[in-house]
């Protein structure tokens with residue numbers, strides 16, 4: 001058997017630092033074989049400057065929006081951003097296809113090994129056939145008018161079926177998911193959460209202060225979104241509940257859920273999660289700081305999430321709201337705003353936690369025997385990443 005042997009200044013396993021005397025051994029294909037002291041590793045050790053880390057997991061992306069890179073101006077705020085995304089979706093198919101390929105190439109280069117990818121269209125099906133990255137496809141559905149719920153759901157199911165054909169066990173790699181609490185009716189929520197096999201879900205959650213105002217008071221800037229879309233929501237009456245309490249109970253006890261953005265999540269929300277007998281088995285909090293900055297939203301209160309022992313994972317969101325699909329760039333921004341958080345913790349969010357959130361931790365996320373997590377070397381100041389395997 002041909003082995004590959006790696007040693008660097010630091011070795012992060014996905015869980016912890018190991019001594020810099022440790023040598024990571026993989027098969028030629030990148031399967032983790034062992035971690036041993038240098039004295040017993042034998043010949044042919046490749047030595048690197050920096051940190052050896054498992055490959056990164058991007059828990060929130062919209063690959064199909066890659067053609068929108070640089071199109072929407074920065075700092076528009078949430079509602080104008082959404083209006084512009086909806087207006088700009090129609091592009092030439094060839095441009096969309098090429099942009100998707102370029103974006104996947106950049107993710108590979110940036111050390112990403114798996115992606116939780118939001119899909120409103122089948123535009124990424126062809127690319128995903130090649131299997132260059134692991135994907136969980138979150139087929140996204142939205143519709144705030146109760147009467148259209150079934151029609152909206154069936155349209156998403158048709159997209160789901162196109163992705164499902166790529167996989168032997170479709171439910172392991174595909175789900176139908178709600179877009180956001182302000183864009184999905186109770187009837188549509190029911191159809192989504194009861195879809196057979198739907199066990200891993202995600203939702204854009206508390207991305208802006210306007211969302212809370214709309215959910216809790218039925219007021220604010222989101223009315224402008226529906227006006228712009230020409231949708232009459234005069235029927236809408238808020239439940240008068242706290243924003244998470246108003247919709248989180250829609251999910252079922254056996255379902256895992258990735259809440260994406262959390263920029264407006266506060267202590268009351270986390271108290272609600274901590275104390276209410278929540279029906280959700282596993283809850284992950286995905287942070288996408290560069291997209292928050294691009295749109296002009298605040299960053300999530302990461303220290304508050306940490307204080308509540310929230311399982312944090314990292315996403316890039318799309319090239320409509322980010323300059324690049326690069327998890328390391330997200331970690332740099334987190335490091336800039338939260339310099340007291342140890343690199344080990346940041347790397348864990350980007351590797352093992354992400355793998356757990358996408359239910360891929362039997363394959364990736366850490367240097368454990370039999371896994372093929374990818375091997376990266378990351379500069380100690382998080383300035384650069386190189387993919388070794």
Ligand SMILES: [Zn+2]
Pocket residue numbers: 060061062118204317318
């Ligand atoms: Zn998103």
